[in-house]
Amino acid sequence: GAVVSQHPSWVICKSGTSVKIECRSLDFQATTMFWYRQFPKQSLMLMATSNEGSKATYEQGVEKDKFLINHASLTLSTLTVTSAHPEDSSFYICSAASLGSPLHFGNGTRLTVT
Amino acid sequence: SQKIEQNSEALNIQEGKTATLTCNYTNYSPAYLQWYRQDPGRGPVFLLLIRENEKEKRKERLKVTFDTTLKQSLFHITASQPADSATYLCALDPVSLDSSASKIIFGSGTRLSIRP
Numbered sequence: 001g002a003v004v005s006q007h008p009s010w011v012i013c014k015s016g017t018s019v020k021i022e023c024r025s026l027d028f029q030a031t032t033m034f035w036y037r038q039f040p041k042q043s044l045m046l047m048a049t050s051n052e053g054s055k056a057t058y059e060q061g062v063e064k065d066k067f068l069i070n071h072a073s074l075t076l077s078t079l080t081v082t083s084a085h086p087e088d089s090s091f092y093i094c095s096a097a098s099l100g101s102p103l104h105f106g107n108g109t110r111l112t113v114t
Numbered sequence: 115s116q117k118i119e120q121n122s123e124a125l126n127i128q129e130g131k132t133a134t135l136t137c138n139y140t141n142y143s144p145a146y147l148q149w150y151r152q153d154p155g156r157g158p159v160f161l162l163l164i165r166e167n168e169k170e171k172r173k174e175r176l177k178v179t180f181d182t183t184l185k186q187s188l189f190h191i192t193a194s195q196p197a198d199s200a201t202y203l204c205a206l207d208p209v210s211l212d213s214s215a216s217k218i219i220f221g222s223g224t225r226l227s228i229r230p
Contacts, residue, residue, distance in 0.1 A: 006157070034217065043203060043222040044158070093157045095218075102148055103218055105157030 003027055004096045006106025013084055013113055021079045021109045023094030029074035030096035034103070035067070038091045050077050084113045116141040118221040120204060126227045129196060135189040135224045137204030144206035147180055147187050152201045152223065161202075162189075194228045201225045 003026040013019050023033055032051050036044040048069050050056040056069035066088075068080040077096075081088055089112050095103040118139045127133050137147070146165045150158035164171040164180040164187065171178045177190040191198050204221040 004157075043220045046217065046219065049217055091155075095157070102160040102163055103158075105150075105159070107157045108155065110155070 004030075004094065004104045004106040006094050006109055008109055009107060010110040011112070013111070015085050015113055016083055018080055018082045019084055019111060021081075021092055021094070021111075023077045023079070023096065023106050025075045025096040025098075025104070028096075028098045028104075030077075030098055031074065032097045033071060033077040034095045034097070035069060035077075035079050036093045036095065038093060038108075040091075044093060047079075081111065084111070086113045089113045116208065118142070118204065118206065118219060120202075120221040120224045122224045123222070124225040124227070126229060127194060129194060129228050129230050131194055133191040133194045133198070133226055133228070135202050135204075135226065137187040137189070137221055139185050139206060142185075142206060142208050143182075144208065146207065147178075148205045148218070149176075149178055149187075149189050150203045150205060150220075152203055158203055158220075191226075196228045196230055199226055199228050 005024045005026055007022045011019055034049055035047045037047050038044045046059050047062045048056045048058045050069050050071040052071050052074050058064045066082055071077040091108050091110055093108040095105045097103050121136050148163045149161045152158040162171055162178045164178045166182050175192045179188045201223045203223045205218045
């Protein structure tokens with residue numbers, strides 16, 4: 001079945017630094033990738049929708065200058081959390097979609113900002 | 115306002131019984147609804163999709179119903195096993211008419227625990 005690889009699986013960084021998270025679709029071309037954030041015991045909150053070769057569409061309340069999304073190819077999207085602060089600590093999950101199929105999710109990245 | 119609600123935050127049942135999880139939505143008219151399983155520290159895994167013109171969908175021990183009049187979907191696991199313990203999420207696409215590359219909105223999830 002379709003596999004989405006997300007890297008790193010966890011990261012600890014200092015406040016003020018930037019962190020990049022990669023999301024790759026390994027055996028299919030993803031026309032669209034989605035980035036979610038999940039706080040403990042809460043559901044996934046959609047942050048942004050990313051289409052290859054175009055600017056990401058951000059959900060209301062998500063700062064596009066803080067969460068930079070790049071979707072350079074049909075198999076790779078990256079999320080960069082810039083100038084991270086402790087309140088950005090969360091579980092970030094990407095998903096990828098190809099035409100006619102449900103979403104395939106990565107295994108998430110646990111970000112801890114100290 | 116638009117909402118997707120899974121009315122049980124947690125559900126504990128005895129092994130072998132049928133687990134029934136509920137998903138209700140308001141102010142949406144989705145063309146389809148999906149159910150996912152999420153284990154701790156992992157991404158969700160797709161289980162089933164049911165379209166608005168389908169009343170029921172089955173996959174092995176799983177069964178999903180979709181009542182567009184009640185705006186409700188029920189998710190059943192028959193002959194439940196401890197390995198079924200996980201969080202189950204319902205999800206819908208508020209916009210598209212098909213399941214291709216669409217934005218998905220998730221419910222808050224139900225944490226299911228099956229005790230031996």
